[in-house]
Amino acid sequence: MERKNFIRSLMIGAVSTPVIIEACKKSSITDGTSTSGSGTAGTTASTNGTCTVAPTETEGPFPTKVPASYVRSDITDGRTGYKMTVKITVGNLNNNCAALAGALVDIWHCDAEGNYSEYGGSGMQSTNYQSVHFLRGRQTTDANGLVTFTTIFPGWYTGRATHIHVHVYNAAGTSLNVTQIAFPEGSGTSLALVNGYTKGMTGYTYNNADNVFSDDKTGVQIAAVSGTLTAGFDLTFKLNVKA
Amino acid sequence: MPKKVIVLCYRKIIDSTNTNPWDRFVHEDSFAEFKMQAQYYNQPQQYNTFAEMLLHIPEAEKLHFLVSAAITGYLRQLNGIIPDVLDNLGRRFLTFEHFKFEIINSDIRHPEKHKIAINFFSKPLIWHDTIGDQLLVSQHKEEEAEIFTNLFAVQPFVSIHSIKNID
Numbered sequence A: 001m002e003r004k005n006f007i008r009s010l011m012i013g014a015v016s017t018p019v020i021i022e023a024c025k026k027s028s029i030t031d032g033t034s035t036s037g038s039g040t041a042g043t044t045a046s047t048n049g050t051c052t053v054a055p056t057e058t059e060g061p062f063p064t065k066v067p068a069s070y071v072r073s074d075i076t077d078g079r080t081g082y083k084m085t086v087k088i089t090v091g092n093l094n095n096n097c098a099a100l101a102g103a104l105v106d107i108w109h110c111d112a113e114g115n116y117s118e119y120g121g122s123g124m125q126s127t128n129y130q131s132v133h134f135l136r137g138r139q140t141t142d143a144n145g146l147v148t149f150t151t152i153f154p155g156w157y158t159g160r161a162t163h164i165h166v167h168v169y170n171a172a173g174t175s176l177n178v179t180q181i182a183f184p185e186g187s188g189t190s191l192a193l194v195n196g197y198t199k200g201m202t203g204y205t206y207n208n209a210d211n212v213f214s215d216d217k218t219g220v221q222i223a224a225v226s227g228t229l230t231a232g233f234d235l236t237f238k239l240n241v242k243a
Numbered sequence B: 001m002p003k004k005v006i007v008l009c010y011r012k013i014i015d016s017t018n019t020n021p022w023d024r025f026v027h028e029d030s031f032a033e034f035k036m037q038a039q040y041y042n043q044p045q046q047y048n049t050f051a052e053m054l055l056h057i058p059e060a061e062k063l064h065f066l067v068s069a070a071i072t073g074y075l076r077q078l079n080g081i082i083p084d085v086l087d088n089l090g091r092r093f094l095t096f097e098h099f100k101f102e103i104i105n106s107d108i109r110h111p112e113k114h115k116i117a118i119n120f121f122s123k124p125l126i127w128h129d130t131i132g133d134q135l136l137v138s139q140h141k142e143e144e145a146e147i148f149t150n151l152f153a154v155q156p157f158v159s160i161h162s163i164k165n166i167d
Helices: A002-014 A017-030 A190-194 B021-041 B052-056 B058-068 B072-077
Strands: A081-094 A104-108 A134-142 A146-152 A162-170 A177-181 A224-228 A232-241 B002-012 B094-103 B116-124 B125-131 B135-137 B149-153 B159-165
Touching: A081 A104, A081 A162, A104 A146, A134 A146, A162 A232, A162 B021, A177 A232, A177 B021, A190 A224, B002 B021, B021 B052, B021 B058, B021 B072, B021 B094, B021 B116, B052 B058, B052 B094, B058 B094
Parallel strands: A081 A232
Antiparallel strands: A081 A146, A104 A134, A104 A162, A162 A177, A224 A232, B002 B116, B002 B125, B002 B159, B094 B116, B125 B135, B135 B149
16 A cells, blocks of 8 residues: 555656656747747746755646535444434425525434544544544435435433434525424334433433423424334424525 | 654645635635534624634634534545655655644634644654654555655654654
């Protein structure tokens, strides 16, 4: 692997000769120019003479515009847990809650152990760039106001009921709503089936004791969740925003 | 000298004066993501600068991490090679898997005040010797009869991040 890199870097070096030819060409063009002059005074300051090695590699790879790594439907990133499909429909309160197309929907939640993807610990800690934003995603609503994510059923952590964070933006990125989705409770519900993964439910905070959901007396923040451990779960939620 | 295994850190600073396309994309997209994500902590939009947000809303510290998702796609385009840092032959030679993204300064009203840093952490290297002002290093791997080496001078914004003595 490392040898391959080394050989690759040699190859990059080998193809740098055309640059020299190009440089010669340039000077031969400037030789013998007419007295009328051309171009305008440049603004590039000299950095010549600074004590550094100049790059001697072929340019590239050429960058292309890429969206944030949040933009994907499957946000699992290798986290293990019971599969869950999340379908969120966004409606517009300013239009009789009709479907809002083109809105950006961010969701994020914790893994089976109750941990979020984030930088941990000290300021010196680095992260592998391949899998750093697990269980965080962004989708754009379709003509029906719908976004779909594939993920795992969230775990829980001390002090909070199981939940999914949602942040809805308009197409220009202006925040329209920040909220959280709660899960139905009681025997036979997905929450009871998953049973807190390996943690169990001892010490669990239920919705009516949760500092975010306890004031939701009508259950407007509680999603509809169906499914089984083997088949996975389907969560649906309607979220109305002022757009 | 006894052999040492080192990890180098290159802190690449990007602001509105950077001109190459990769740097421009990283600057633009991290600014756009900052404006979006900052709204979560900054409700209603009370503060304009990242410094004010950090001062008044300590959780805004998470924005370093949250905004980093805007640039991981660009990190992938580097194919695991740290940019800008050259050996004495003028070639990029450092490989990386780990990084840390930082927002140095930003202001939701002014993209030109947006300044960020990407810390690239090299894969471990063996530091064999020091020749003049240059370090002689090679990729850290199982011993072979012959190993390929790179000779390089430590440039500004490059530091030795960690060190370990071996044999």
